[in-house]
Amino acid sequence: MAASPARGIARQVVANTSLLIAILVYMGWAYEDALFGYFHVRPLDLDVGVVEYMLRSLSLFSTTIVMVIVIVVAVTAVRTWSLGGVRLARPVAGVAATGVSAIPALRRLASADAADRSRVGRVLTTGAGALLTVAALAMAWMAGHVQVSTYGFLLVLAAGPLLLTWPARADPRGRFPYALAIVVAAVCALWAASLYAHNLGIQAARNVVRDLPARTAVVVYSAQPLALSGPGVTVQPLPANYRYHYRYQGLRLLITRAGIYYLLPVGWSPGLNETYVFDETDQIRIELLGAVPTS
Numbered sequence: 001m002a003a004s005p006a007r008g009i010a011r012q013v014v015a016n017t018s019l020l021i022a023i024l025v026y027m028g029w030a031y032e033d034a035l036f037g038y039f040h041v042r043p044l045d046l047d048v049g050v051v052e053y054m055l056r057s058l059s060l061f062s063t064t065i066v067m068v069i070v071i072v073v074a075v076t077a078v079r080t081w082s083l084g085g086v087r088l089a090r091p092v093a094g095v096a097a098t099g100v101s102a103i104p105a106l107r108r109l110a111s112a113d114a115a116d117r118s119r120v121g122r123v124l125t126t127g128a129g130a131l132l133t134v135a136a137l138a139m140a141w142m143a144g145h146v147q148v149s150t151y152g153f154l155l156v157l158a159a160g161p162l163l164l165t166w167p168a169r170a171d172p173r174g175r176f177p178y179a180l181a182i183v184v185a186a187v188c189a190l191w192a193a194s195l196y197a198h199n200l201g202i203q204a205a206r207n208v209v210r211d212l213p214a215r216t217a218v219v220v221y222s223a224q225p226l227a228l229s230g231p232g233v234t235v236q237p238l239p240a241n242y243r244y245h246y247r248y249q250g251l252r253l254l255i256t257r258a259g260i261y262y263l264l265p266v267g268w269s270p271g272l273n274e275t276y277v278f279d280e281t282d283q284i285r286i287e288l289l290g291a292v293p294t295s
Helices: 005-037 050-058 063-079 089-101 104-111 114-142 150-165 175-210
Strands: 216-222 234-237 246-257 260-265 276-279 284-291
Touching: 005 050, 005 175, 114 150, 150 175, 216 260, 276 284
Parallel strands: none
Antiparallel strands: 216 246, 216 284, 234 246, 246 260, 260 276
């Protein structure tokens, strides 16, 4: 029994949705790992869930990226329409045919029958895929000697095998190479997405360091002396009749998670390893003073 078109579409939707979810989760993890790893904190220690990873990754998509995706979807959708049968499209098709016939090199291709045009299209697609695949291999070799754009390399690496295996995808012998090409393209997309999210996370971490004095100020009260000696951190002894005998200031809140406070000295720098982790106990009290306005 032939497969229903609706079932085929449903399978494609499910497969693409699963791939999209995997990319979103990995992008969210890469961003959180870059951001908090900058301060020597692992996302796994923060007990971040899958939903939060996905929500975080959604904020990484800029308007430009969304518009590019929309344009790509529109172009691919237009290619599936039978524009030749549309009344308004016929004059455009006539003008295009006239322009093609005016070029000797293309006149022969335009006059060829459907089988010849299909054969020429297969050859061109396969040739383009072969060239891109070779270019990807060459770029991988050149990366050890000169600077190569990672995004450009991933684009070429993803497109090459897909174009190379596309004409034979319906042939029983071509299904396996085409399936591998899809896997390669998915890995390249995941790689590019994680790289993009990682770079955004590093930039966000640097912004945190730049705006650290304006972040939420934290005061730590302790019954016992603590080893807090980071740049900008001060300690003030309190009277003996107080419950807490020491007050530490000059701290800023990085993040709080499930009652755990991750604190940074106000003078934190990338070469500094101090990231303090506290939870409130009978011996320690955490006081948040709110964001400190910048002058």
